[in-house]
Amino acid sequence: MIEPFDPEKIAIVHDWMTSMRGGEKCLELFCELFPQATLFSLFHAKGKLSPVIEKMKIKLSFLQNIPGITHYYRYLLPLFPIAIESLKLPPVKIIISSSHCVAKGVIPPKGAFHLCYCFTPMRYIWDMYEVYFKKDHNFFVSKFSNLFVNYLRKWDIKSASRVDHFVAISRYVAKRIKRIYNRDADVIYPPVNTDFYQPDYSKKREDFFFTAGAFAPYKRTDLIIKAFNRLGFPLKIIGTGQEKRRLKNMAKPNIEFLGWQPDEVVRKYYQRCRAFVFAGEEEFGITLVEAQATGAPVIAFGKGGAAEIVIPINNSSQKEATGVLFYEQKESSITDAINYFIANEDKFMPDTIRKNALRFNKDRFKNEITNLIRNII
Known part of the structure; x- marks a missing residue:
């Protein structure tokens, strides 16, 4: 836990929580550093995250109330800006957003310092738009994506002003943040559990x-x-x-x-x-x-x-x-x-x-x- 900050004056914001992927492994360490902080997210598949995350005080957006949200959430992307802005943060001093989509767009309470640990600006609407939407076989996504992508891009750039300090997960992402948001970013590489992932010298490598x-x-x-x-x-x-x-x-x-x-x-x-x-x-x-x-x-x-x-x-x-x-x-x-x-x-x-x-x-x-x-x- 970081001192002298009061952990109850810290809010952690993460896009969504449905599995333990790379972003959630970073989130897990934020939760270890600030176990008494409140964790905000769009929606949560309970039981799918690590115990460290699951035991946090968690508050979710209205999207959590949609039946089956964790199965088809990518089709609801246009709702994400509204959902993240609907989260009402208490009068905290520090916000740490863990963001690859809309978490960095949370509306901070007055006087709060917003640090964004940015995995990437929203890849779905920027560098990988063609990959995600133009090749998608879903009629709604492929035919109507152009109707909302401009809105999402404008919102993404505008909401970047709510961040006081960007931290990128790599130099590659720092360049993308500069290009899209015109903001500088420090670089802190994500954590890897190198104590868990170790060689096994007792066995030879196999032919695959x-x-x-x-x-x-x-x-x-x-x-x-x-x-x-x-x-x-x-x-x-x-x-x-x-x-x-x-x-x-x-x-x-x-x-x-x-x-x-x-x-x-x-x-x-x-x-x-x-x-x-x-x-x-x-x-x-x-x-x-x-x-x-x-x-x-x-x-x-x-x-x-x-x-x-x-x-x-x-x-x-x-x-x-x-x-x-x-x-x-x-x-x-x-x-x-x-x-x-x-x-x-x-x-x-x-x-x-x-x-x-x-x-x-x-x-x-x-x-x-x-x-x-x-x-x-």
Whole structure:
């Protein structure tokens, strides 16, 4: 807990709470730092978050009252600005918003200092608008998205003025904040539980590649599947999401879908795989750090956070390398990267790979957030 701030004078605002993904792992540490703060969110799937989050005092928007909201909330995006503004914050001194959508647009009480830990400006309406809406098969979304996207963009820019200080999760996101909001941002990388994700030296790595994450369009898991369909190497996939059926229908027998799995199982596959493969353009990329923390090499698209996380063998000293980066989001680039990795596989050292991941540990995150708040408030 941070002193001398009164934790009851702090409000934490998070977009929505339906599962423990990367954003929620950051939220969890904010809750550890301020356990007596009130946590505000649009809606909450009770029991789906960690105990640290679930035991917080939680207040939700009117969206929580809509039956089934956690299943089709992405179709209600135009309502999110109204919903976040409907949250009535008490007279707190500090607001910490954990935002990738609308949390940063909460209306602060008079005199409150608003610190926004920004995962990204709303990707659905900016850089990835085409991915999310133009390729969506839902009639309402595809036909009517143009009617509300301009409204959402105007609101997003206007509501950025409610933030006193931005903190970005990567240099990549800091540049996006500057471009869209014309605001500067400090950079504090998200926390990764490197104590939990460790190598298992008692067992040898096995003959399969591995990927994991939500089946969202921008993750480009489809490109990974196409590459492994061509190469024929074993690939195991952990995850679930809106593209589940389409991805399964694409895959050949060498590709195995394992569904959603707890962290203990994910860790086992990190520890056993030849390499972790990722094709999305992520704002950060927590799975890339988790994999490296277990000593696994990474094969990843070399834009976004991956460029700040992975030390590529193709651009650096072989003694420091932690993976292979490719620079075009297409099937042939992935197959070339996998073949390049195989040709250099013996050059990757698990201890070197893990050392790179340790710079993203949880204690470092807590210390940097604590020091920032003390310095700016």
